[in-house]
Every structure is written in C-alpha cells, then in structure tokens.
Amino acid sequence: MSKKTYAIAIRDVIAQEMRRDENVFIMGEDIEILGGIFGCTRDLYKEFGTERVRNTPISEAGFIGAGLGAACAGMRPIVELMYMDFTLVAMDQIINQVAKTRYIFGGRAKIPLVIRGQQGIGRGNAATHSQSMETIFMHFPGLKVACPSTPQDAAGLLRTAIRDDNPVMFFEHKALYADKGEVNDDPEFMLPFGKADIKREGTDVTIVANLLYVKRALEAAKELESIGISAEVIDPMTLVPFDKETVVNSVKKTGRLVVVHEAHRNAGWGAEVAAMVTEEAFRYLDAPPLRLGALACPLPFALNLENAATPQVADIVQAARQVCYR
C-alpha cells in the first residue's frame, strides 16, 4: 500500500500494465511530454517511448476508431480523452462501431479497448467541458461503464478494465484527481466489475452515488448521523454491469432510497436505479425513491450557478430526511 492521488493511481496502473503486456499502449491528446492535462500519463513516454505513449491529433473519432481497429488486430489500446464530453464528436465510432462490433459480427471479435478520461464540474469549464456522460453509455448495449470514486477504486477498476476483453468506458472525475488515499500497489490488484462497494453502512436510508457524489453522500451521511439518521452509502463502481443485488438488499433493509449523481436528473442513471428498486423491492419501500441530479439546463459557468445546477450536500441531507419523514 502507498498513499497517492487518484491521478497518480491511474498513471501507475497504466505503467504496470504496459510493463506486463507489450500489447497495451495508450494514445490520446497531449499525453506524451505534457503527461495529459491532469498528469495521468506524466513521464510514461520516458519509460515506454512515444510509440506506446502516443500523442494524437485532435481527431477523437479517428483515434477511437483506430483504437477499435488495433483492438480487433491484437493490441490492447487505452484511449485517453482529454474530456469525456469529447465522446460526443466520436459517437458513431463508440456507439455504432465499438459497442456493436462483437455482437453484430456473431461474437467472433474480442474488443479489449479502454476509453478513459475525466468529466464533471469543479474547474469552471462550463457547459461543454463539465458534463457527466456515463448515463448515455449505459443505454447502448455492448459497453461496460466504470466510475471510480477513490484512488484505490481507480487503480483496481482500471486494471480490470485493461484486462477485460470487452470495450470499457472509464469515467474519472476532474475534482477527484488530487484526492489522496491508500492504494494497493500489487500489480495484480483488481476490483471486479459488477460489484458495488458499500462505502458506509447504515440502517435508515440507502444513498446510491458515483464519482464525486460518493464523497458528497458520505459528507451528507455524517450530517444525517448528527440528527439520528443512519445512512448507508453505496457506490455501484460499475454501472454496466450493475450490482442490483447489493442495492436491492440494502433497500430491503432500510426501506428508503435516494440516488444522487452529477449527471442530469432527467433520464439520468438514477432513474434506472429507482425503477429497478421499485420493481424488485416495492413492498419494502416506506417512501418513494428520490433522485437528485443536475438541473435540466446546460451546466452554467458562474460558480454560484454551477452550484445551483448541481446537488449540494445540503440537498442530499434534505432528500434523506424527506424519505425518512424527518
């Protein structure tokens, strides 16, 4: 174990995997000398050279398509996007090509491809550079979707993603990169996909959150504790596959559900979780499930507006109190 930031945890796993398997390589914008704008590939080119730590032109669709082709032809590419918002200029390659190749070609292809990068609020990047994209990629079958909320989770899930023979969309959060935590340095340390992590046990209300909102949900849980509400905080870790069992069992225990994410509330992944829990545990529910997410406006620039558009700790506390009728 060693203490390191979320960004360095990611970098170290990429390096370990590149040492382990020469077919693993990474390409993306500004990842070589600059080391990525958040430092997730800092100095990797010095060890692995510029063929395997490959700067790309600003051609997201082109290099994601090239990643798919390379994966079909025996490599294990990691494609870094500077902002996950940029998936939008490469949507055909991701949704029509990457996600569908294995299935529509009769299961004959393996696609060991990781598309990773950061997203979210926190740096005043405004509407086109602060979005939460993960919900979109849950909708189309064929992609796995991972969302680590701590340095340790980032390391364990990323190694699993790189070794998976399926395409993985790997969502990091820009406001988590500087967070420090204990990370298992074992080059075989992996966290399984489809296994949620109960970040805090509780008995009165289940709060499901991902990425930055795991932290905020934990803060809310502390406040709730002070007023006598015991909140259980669950991080699904991967949205595809989704660990329904852990969430449903938790709600069977607490009888109450709040889902909170930074993605827009309308048709966000929280709606899917709320529906799933309603279907599976309806008679255990003591209150309607509540969803918190960004308002239905593009994310505004001004900090006070950005805060107003996204759920705050106080909103999570309020929602938990509401479902507990307190």
Next chain:
Amino acid sequence: MISKERASRIYLTMHRIRGFEEQVVSLFESNKLRGSVHLCIGQEAIAATVCSNLTEKDYITSTHRGHGHCIAKGARLDYAMAELMGKATGYCKGRGGSMHIADFETGNLGANAIVGGGIPIAVGAALASKMQKRKEVAVSFFGDGASNEGIFHEALNLASLWKVPVIFVCENNGYGISVPAWQSTSVEDISVRAVSYNMPGVTVDGNDVEAIDEAFRAALERARAGEGPTLIECKTYRWLGHWTGDPQPYRTREEIESWKEKCPIKRYGEKLLEQGFTAEELEQLSQQAKKEVEEAVDFALNSPLPDEGKILEDVFYEEA
C-alpha cells in the same frame, strides 16, 4: 504483370460476386431475403483485383455495399448467403445481415453500414500490425460519398502521420444514393485529396483489372516498405439502384447502358483471351462460380433460423 494463376482467380472472383448478387436480387424479389441490400454489380473488378494481392492475414474494412469485398477476401459463399438471409449458419449468426457482414478469420473486419465508419478501423488494424512488427497491411474500401465525411479526413491524417501500412481504396461510382458527385464533392478526382495528407493519390479506371492492379501493387509495396499509406480512387459505376427498390429517377437508361458496355468482367475476359486463355478455360471458371453460388443458395435456404433463446449471447465476451 498478373500471373496466370492470379488472373484466373480474379476472373473467378468477379464471376462469384456477380453470380452471388444476381441470386440476391432474385431471392429479394421472391421475398426470400429482406432488409437493406446494396449491390455492387458493375464494380466487381476492384474488390477482386485488390484482394488477389492480399493474404488471409491482411485486413480489410468494407462498406454497406460490401458483398464483393467479403467474397474477394475469401469468405465462403454459403455462409455469406446464409447471413444475408438471416440464418443461424451465416457468418454473423444472422445478426448482421448484408450491411454488417464480417469474417475475422479471413481478415475481413466487417462491412460497415455507416458511411466512412470503417476507415479509421483499418488505420488501427494497420497500426497494430506495425506495432507488432508484422508484415500485414490493411485495406479500407469506401465509396465516393465517404470522402465527404469528416472521419475520412481524420483517418487519412492519422495514417499518414503514423506511416501505417494501410491502403485507402475509394470506389467512386459517381453517386451517393441519388446525389451526383458534382453536387456533393468539391473535387473531380477524389485522389487529389491525398495531397492534403501528404500521401500519393492516384485515379484509375475501376473497371480495368490491370490498371487497378498496377496502382494497388505500387501502394502495397510502399505500405510494406514502411513508407505509409496511399489513396487509390477507382472510377466505376453501379449498374443497379442504390438499394434493391431504388426507382432511380436521377439517372438515364442511356447512362446505365453506356456503363454496361464497360463491363469489367467482359473486358477482363477479352484481355485474358488475348493473353492466351482459351474460351473453354474462361467458361469453366464462370461455370464453377455459378455452381458455387447455386450451392450457396441451397445451403442458405435450407439453413435454420437463429435461436431466439441465444439473442443475448455475445453482447459481451465472457471467459468460458
């Protein structure tokens, strides 16, 4: 110069493609085959000639009009026909159909129903070959319409920057569905677009086997020598509509007939007779193709439908 063995292969392949597609038309008209079906009758020389220079380990990416590429790259006609009929025995277990047929075992990374969608995939396959120090090349087939998609330009730029062994083969048949090239494409010869990406670009008669072969072999040599990509534009014409039900108000019967005069199979047959093939030899090749196609149709007609119980298999790869 094309060896006798390869010449026979090209001629046989063109007949296979033509015969296969003629049967597709007939099956479609008798409601035994459905869906979006795009035919390449009249364009067979390009796929047949290009792929005669490739091994099964080389890669191709193809298009919505991809039967020819698939067959030329080595696909079995029976599995291909079964796929077009949505049968369990098809290359993709009936999940892909005409527009999404692939055969990874012969290096065919797939037809691609999104115009231009396969071009960067070929660049990536070529990148893998280069990084793994293999000698395989990748060929991306696409139409004139694809050269107006952004992805074409991104892919050519990447390929040139990275000097990967890929050859871009544009089949310019003059129309994007109903829209003629003059209404959609800012240049007369698509090959000039290569200049922007610092690679050679050449335009050839896409109905002339020898012209295609000469241009392709030069590109292949360049790719294998590590000198990077080439763009080859093959001017050709599709005899039939964009799809099987196309009423074709956008072109004249005279235009279509004038291109039928330039039939690539007939032209190459005449060339081969001049080069010493006998009429019997050619007839034998065309009969062989005819027989294979008939067997493929029988196989496909008699194959079972895919099992609905397996509909969720293969969305993801799972360790056994």
